Structures are given as C-alpha cells and as structure tokens.
Amino acid sequence: MIKWGKVWSDFFIVLALTSNVGFIFSHDPYQLIVAIGVNLIATVLKFGAKKILAAELLATALVADLHLIPATFLYFSGVHIPLAIGLAIGAAVANVISIVLLVVEIIFEYKSEEEY
Amino acid sequence: MRKKKKVPHYGNVKPINYQAIYEEKFYNILFQLRFPLMTVIFFTTLSVLILMIINNKADGVHVLNYFFHTVITLSTVGYTEGYDGNISLNRFFSSMFIIIGFPIAYLYGLVATVNVFMNSNIQEIYRYWRMYKEMNKLKGHYIIVKFNDITKETMRVLKRRKIKFVLIEPDRSKEEEIRKFGVDYYVFDEPHKREVLLGVGILDAKGLVTAFEENTQDIAVIVTARLIRPDKENFYIISTATNEGAAEKMKLLGANEVIVPSVTIGRRIASYILHPPSPTISKFLEKIAYGERTDIDIIEIKIDENSDLIGKKLKDIHMREETGATVVAIIRADGKMKIAPSGNTEIQEGDSLLVLGHPKALRRAEDFFERHIVEDKDEEKEQEEVKAND
Numbered sequence: 001m002i003k004w005g006k007v008w009s010d011f012f013i014v015l016a017l018t019s020n021v022g023f024i025f026s027h028d029p030y031q032l033i034v035a036i037g038v039n040l041i042a043t044v045l046k047f048g049a050k051k052i053l054a055a056e057l058l059a060t061a062l063v064a065d066l067h068l069i070p071a072t073f074l075y076f077s078g079v080h081i082p083l084a085i086g087l088a089i090g091a092a093v094a095n096v097i098s099i100v101l102l103v104v105e106i107i108f109e110y111k112s113e114e115e116y
Numbered sequence: 117m118r119k120k121k122k123v124p125h126y127g128n129v130k131p132i133n134y135q136a137i138y139e140e141k142f143y144n145i146l147f148q149l150r151f152p153l154m155t156v157i158f159f160t161t162l163s164v165l166i167l168m169i170i171n172n173k174a175d176g177v178h179v180l181n182y183f184f185h186t187v188i189t190l191s192t193v194g195y196t197e198g199y200d201g202n203i204s205l206n207r208f209f210s211s212m213f214i215i216i217g218f219p220i221a222y223l224y225g226l227v228a229t230v231n232v233f234m235n236s237n238i239q240e241i242y243r244y245w246r247m248y249k250e251m252n253k254l255k256g257h258y259i260i261v262k263f264n265d266i267t268k269e270t271m272r273v274l275k276r277r278k279i280k281f282v283l284i285e286p287d288r289s290k291e292e293e294i295r296k297f298g299v300d301y302y303v304f305d306e307p308h309k310r311e312v313l314l315g316v317g318i319l320d321a322k323g324l325v326t327a328f329e330e331n332t333q334d335i336a337v338i339v340t341a342r343l344i345r346p347d348k349e350n351f352y353i354i355s356t357a358t359n360e361g362a363a364e365k366m367k368l369l370g371a372n373e374v375i376v377p378s379v380t381i382g383r384r385i386a387s388y389i390l391h392p393p394s395p396t397i398s399k400f401l402e403k404i405a406y407g408e409r410t411d412i413d414i415i416e417i418k419i420d421e422n423s424d425l426i427g428k429k430l431k432d433i434h435m436r437e438e439t440g441a442t443v444v445a446i447i448r449a450d451g452k453m454k455i456a457p458s459g460n461t462e463i464q465e466g467d468s469l470l471v472l473g474h475p476k477a478l479r480r481a482e483d484f485f486e487r488h489i490v491e492d493k494d495e496e497k498e499q500e501e502v503k504a505n506d
C-alpha cells in the first residue's frame with residue numbers, strides 16, 4: 001500500500017531539486033520564486049519526523065534554504081547575479097544529498113521490515 | 117549477519133530514556149506545524165508568482181512589492197496595494213485570492229500555528245527535559261520510591277546533607293506537591309519495572325529506599341532492584357514493612373535494612389519510659405544517630421589488615437591532631453566494644469573504630485587511615501631491616 005504522507009514529502013524533496021536545477025539553467029526569476037517556495041515547503045515537511053535520518057534530512061534542507069534565501073536577495077537586487085547562481089548550485093548539491101539520504105533511509109526501512 | 121550482543125544478567129531490558137521522551141514531545145509540536153506552515157508558504161509563493169505573471173514584471177523592486185502585497189493581504193493588515201498599473205486585473209486577482217487563499221492560509225495556516233504554540237506548554241516540556249538531562253549525569257545517588265510522609269522526612273535530611281536522589285512516584289497527581297516540596301529529580305512511573313529503575317540510573321546509584329504502605333509493592337521493588345544490582349555490599353536497599361514477618365521476607369529477598377514503623381515507634385516510646393529524656397543529652401545523641409545535624413557525624417572505619425597502625429597506641433598515631441576527629445569507641449574483631457578508649461589502647465588487626473567529629477574532619481580521618489595502608493608488608497619489613505642495619 002502506498003503511504004500518501006510519504007508520497008507528499010518525497011514529492012517536495014524531489015521537486016526542490018528539479019526546480020532548483022531549472023533555475024540554474026534558465027536564470028529565470030519566476031523559476032527562482034518556485035524554487036524557493038518548494039524548498040521551504042520541503043523543509044517544513046521534514047519537521048518532527050522521527051525516522052532514522054530525520055536530523056540529517058532536516059539539516060540538508062536547511063542548508064538548501066540558507067543558500068537560496070541570500071540567492072533570492074542577490075538576484076532581485078540585481079547585483080552579484082553570478083554569485084546568486086553559485087548559491088543556487090550550492091543549494092542543488094544540498095538537495096542531491098537530501099535525496100541520497102532519502103534513498104538510504106528507504107533501504108534501512110526495507111531491511112528493518114525484513115527482520116520482523 | 118548481526119553480532120550477538122551480550123545479554124545482561126537481569127534480562128534484555130532497555131532503560132527508559134526520560135530525556136528522549138520529552139525531546140520527542142518537542143518534535144511532536146514541530147510535527148503539528150508541518151501542514152499549517154506549508155499552506156502559508158504555498159499560498160505566499162503562488163500569490164507572488166501570479167502577481168509577477170499578471171504584471172509581467174520580474175525586477176527586484178516589483179517582486180518585493182508583490183511579496184509585501186501578499187503578506188499584508190494574508191495577515192489582514194492591508195496598508196496599500198503593492199502593484200501599480202493594470203489595477204482592475206490585479207484587484208480581480210486579489211479578490212479571488214482573498215476568497216480562496218485567505219481562509220486556508222490565514223484561518224488554517226497562521227491560526228493553527230499560533231494555536232499549536234499556545235496549547236503545547238513548551239516551557240513545561242523544556243523544564244522536564246532539562247531535569248532529565250541533569251538526571252542522566254547523576255552518579256552515586258539514591259533512588260527513593262514513593263512520595264509520602266516517611267520519604268519526605270528522608271529527603272529533607274538528604275537535601276540538608278546535599279546527597280542527590282531521584283524520586284519515583286507512580287501517581288502523577290502528586291506532581292504539584294512534589295514540585296512544591298522541592299525535589300530536584302523525579303519521574304512518574306511504576307518503580308517495579310526494570311526499565312524504569314535502569315532509566316533513573318540504578319547501575320550508578322548507591323542505594324534505594326522504598327516505603328510503600330503495602331508490603332507487596334515494596335517486595336516487588338526490592339526484588340527488581342536486587343535483580344539488577346545483586347551485590348548487597350555495594351547497593352544498599354532500605355525498606356519499610358507493616359509487620360515483622362514481611363520484614364523478614366524482605367531481608368531474605370535482598371533488602372539490607374527493613375524498618376517496621378509500628379515496632380520502631382513502640383520501642384522508642386518504651387525507651388523514653390525507661391530513660392526519661394534529658395533535654396540535652398538524648399537530643400544530642402538522637403541528632404547524631406539520625407543525621408539531623410550537619411555539623412557533627414559519626415562513622416565507622418575498618419582497620420585494613422595491611423595498615424601500619426596495627427600494634428600502635430592511640431596516643432601515638434596523632435590522629436586527633438592531624439584530622440580533628442575523635443575515636444569514641446573501638447570494636448574488636450570478636451565484636452566486643454571498648455567505649456571511650458584511653459590513649460594507651462592498642463589498635464589490633466580486625467578492629468573497627470567509631471569516629472566522631474565534623475563531617476570535614478571525618479573525611480580527613482578517612483584519608484588518614486587510607487594513607488596508612490601499606491601495599492606490601494614484607495617490603496616494609498625489609499625497609500625496617502635496612503634501617504636497623506644502618
């Protein structure tokens with residue numbers, strides 16, 4: 001059976017990466033707004049999860065946010081646009097780590113299910 | 117392949133981590149914030165994006181204005197409109213947004229967020245979390261089971277002596293009373309469970325006091341504690357019992373001392389009849405015996421078989437000058453007691469000294485006797501021989 005709560009949060013974790021990558025290649029302000037909104041939602045969805053890697057997942061999401069928020073300011077203020085793009089790339093790396101952790105967690109869960 | 121862990125002798129029980137329980141309560145609060153915050157972020161992003169698309173402007177000043185417009189709309193403040201030009205389309209969007217987005221993002225999102233904080237008494241959770249964090253560091257403490265008049269008196273004395281203790285109380289409704297009484301560490305749980313005793317650090321504790329009104333409950337606690345700490349010398353269990361028979365059973369099951377309140381009180385009354393109390397002497401002795409005074413105490417020091425004090429006279433060891441404590445009695449190896457020994461009394465092997473004095477002096481006295489323990493007697497003899505030859 002599919003757990004819809006998990007679909008919901010996984011959806012946003014992956015979407016955070018894809019929208020971020022979209023911004024890196026398009027340099028488009030609309031895409032940036034989508035990216036930061038989705039990243040913030042992905043962070044909030046990780047609040048209070050009591051899984052094995054919950055702390056690590058939350059940490060990576062916070063890293064991505066702390067890259068994207070200054071990136072947004074720099075981008076819309078019109079100065080240092082290359083730096084804004086650089087920060088977005090940093091956020092994308094954090095997003096990739098987040099997805100790797102997600103996969104690791106899925107494997108752990110699968111294993112612990114087997115034991116019982 | 118998993119390694120087989122060594123199962124401890126008391127069974128494979130995991131201690132309850134009280135600190136983690138309260139940490140989890142804090143996470144639960146965060147968990148409740150997920151969807152309210154998500155809706156707020158979602159509608160804010162959506163509104164900014166749509167305003168950007170409608171006005172076809174994506175420069176910094178305009179985006180900031182659209183963000184401002186969204187926030188003042190959602191928060192029902194509404195200072196001014198955040199857009200210029202294309203007024204009718206913008207107003208149409210704003211109306212639609214207020215009809216759809218406002219109830220969800222404001223009434224659900226923001227109000228639920230505030231509600232979570234209002235209803236979750238974070239202060240209380242933090243207080244307990246901090247207490248258990250400190251409790252997990254305790255070593256050499258005592259565990260006291262049940263909050264009642266007997267243990268209250270015990271705790272009062274322990275507090276005066278600055279001895280740490282953890283109270284286990286099965287009844288949560290006594291929380292207010294316990295807090296008022298000023299207990300530093302307490303848990304509300306069933307004391308006869310192994311995981312609870314392990315959770316309050318029985319493995320590092322010095323002893324346990326159990327004082328239920330019912331013998332069966334006391335026995336359950338004694339047996340559980342003795343199961344985890346089988347060594348009677350290193351873990352001291354004191355209990356109360358309602359009759360002598362139960363007291364005997366408890367001793368056989370592992371209690372070091374069992375007090376039957378009715379018997380103790382009866383004897384006390386009889387002793388008052390036999391020895392009419394002198395206000396100064398009996399109170400003084402009582403206070404020493406029951407540890408009510410903090411400036412004087414009495415301890416027993418066993419003379420180690422390797423001590424170089426054996427065979428020496430009391431006046432020659434100069435203990436009183438060095439430590440300030442006084443030897444008030446000597447108990448010989450055969451159990452005979454010599455009260456108020458003179459300076460010419462010789463210390464023999466197997467003796468125990470009763471030493472009276474200020475607690476600090478007593479600590480010095482303990483050090484004094486420890487210093488006089490010689491690791492190897494033969495070595496000492498050799499040294500003496502060398503000295504004699506010189």
